[in-house]
Amino acid sequence: MATQRILDFLATRRPSGPCLVVDLDVVRDNFHAFRKALPESKIYYAVKANPAPEILRLLASLGSSFDTASVAEIEMALDAGAPAERISYGNTIKKERDVARAYELGIRLFAVDCVEEVEKVARAAPGSRVFCRVLTDGEGAEWPLSRKFGCVPAMAVDVLRHAALLGLDAYGVSFHVGSQQTDLDAWDRALTDARQVFATLADEGIVLRMVNMGGGFPTRYLKDVPAAQAYGEAIFGALSKHFGNRIPETIIEPGRGMVGNAGVIKSEVVLISKKADNDNVRWVYLDIGKFGGLAETMDEAIRYPIVTGRDADAKAPCVLAGPTCDSADVMYEKTPYPLPLSLTIGDEVLIEGTGAYTTTYSAVAFNGFEPLRSYVI
Numbered sequence: 001m002a003t004q005r006i007l008d009f010l011a012t013r014r015p016s017g018p019c020l021v022v023d024l025d026v027v028r029d030n031f032h033a034f035r036k037a038l039p040e041s042k043i044y045y046a047v048k049a050n051p052a053p054e055i056l057r058l059l060a061s062l063g064s065s066f067d068t069a070s071v072a073e074i075e076m077a078l079d080a081g082a083p084a085e086r087i088s089y090g091n092t093i094k095k096e097r098d099v100a101r102a103y104e105l106g107i108r109l110f111a112v113d114c115v116e117e118v119e120k121v122a123r124a125a126p127g128s129r130v131f132c133r134v135l136t137d138g139e140g141a142e143w144p145l146s147r148k149f150g151c152v153p154a155m156a157v158d159v160l161r162h163a164a165l166l167g168l169d170a171y172g173v174s175f176h177v178g179s180q181q182t183d184l185d186a187w188d189r190a191l192t193d194a195r196q197v198f199a200t201l202a203d204e205g206i207v208l209r210m211v212n213m214g215g216g217f218p219t220r221y222l223k224d225v226p227a228a229q230a231y232g233e234a235i236f237g238a239l240s241k242h243f244g245n246r247i248p249e250t251i252i253e254p255g256r257g258m259v260g261n262a263g264v265i266k267s268e269v270v271l272i273s274k275k276a277d278n279d280n281v282r283w284v285y286l287d288i289g290k291f292g293g294l295a296e297t298m299d300e301a302i303r304y305p306i307v308t309g310r311d312a313d314a315k316a317p318c319v320l321a322g323p324t325c326d327s328a329d330v331m332y333e334k335t336p337y338p339l340p341l342s343l344t345i346g347d348e349v350l351i352e353g354t355g356a357y358t359t360t361y362s363a364v365a366f367n368g369f370e371p372l373r374s375y376v377i
């Protein structure tokens, strides 16, 4: 939501062009809400959601740990003041030389999802802790994380056994239930699989100690989502059900849920037009689109709340598109977006809930539109 601090910033600074404004107070509140909801779990913020140095520094100072996807992200977390013991290399797809570099930087916690990756880690980061990611169905998530990551539980057993054989510390199991997950039972289903891997390996004398329950915690877009507290209760219930009174160490890796609602994008209406005189559908073109930071509108997956200064007026559905010369740069067409009939070229609009997965998707000046500017306040 646009907090008063964000509105004041926009009113006084009047930045020109589209930009993201992130309110650190909201990030701080989100961190405390996660900590309160799951007091026994360590929080590893997923850096890819928004790596702004101010956000990383705040979270490092609050005691957060960090889930990183690359050497560059590891360096950002270190620069923000996080010690190496609080950083995991959570990408299951890594070059061996990047594993070696991470090891040099002090990283000792790595994700794997196959024997081939275990071999790399064993060579380049000997003795490190590894956790194996298991597949989930992603059901209930608005941004499912497909079959690209993880393996079936039976294979996770082989992967972790192999890790132990190569002298690595077979530490645990991870999963990700899919991003913007609104089904509280999703963690229960994934924990069933995790528990199975624990039990099978325990029979062989390999005692796992950690479950990494990933991200997926939603942020509020147009529909209400359960609060962190409800997630905490559902997850704690599922942990007790599957592990009884021997609940292992747990990690959560919120990305979207940590920063999504902390950011607002300011944008401007560039053009409003129709395709024929007898066509009622207005096309509204903004100065930001899929290539300028709104990549998650792909397949109309994420529907952002859009606030205008004319929201008291009557609304009608519009096709909403971006400013580039690429016909894929249309955000909402299958399900048109209701906007005020009085909306006018030059009007400012606020796109809310855009603190996560926006700036990082806008790293190249496609069509000469500069990458999304960001202000962290």
Ligand SMILES: *Cc1c(COP(=O)(O)O)cnc(C)c1O
Residues within 6 Å of the ligand: 046, 048, 049, 067, 090, 091, 176, 178, 179, 180, 214, 215, 216, 217, 253, 254, 255, 256, 257
């Ligand atoms: C992207 C990612 C996350 C963050 O997911 P959210 O749905 O944004 O919370 C957490 N863990 C891993 C391994 C990821 O790749």
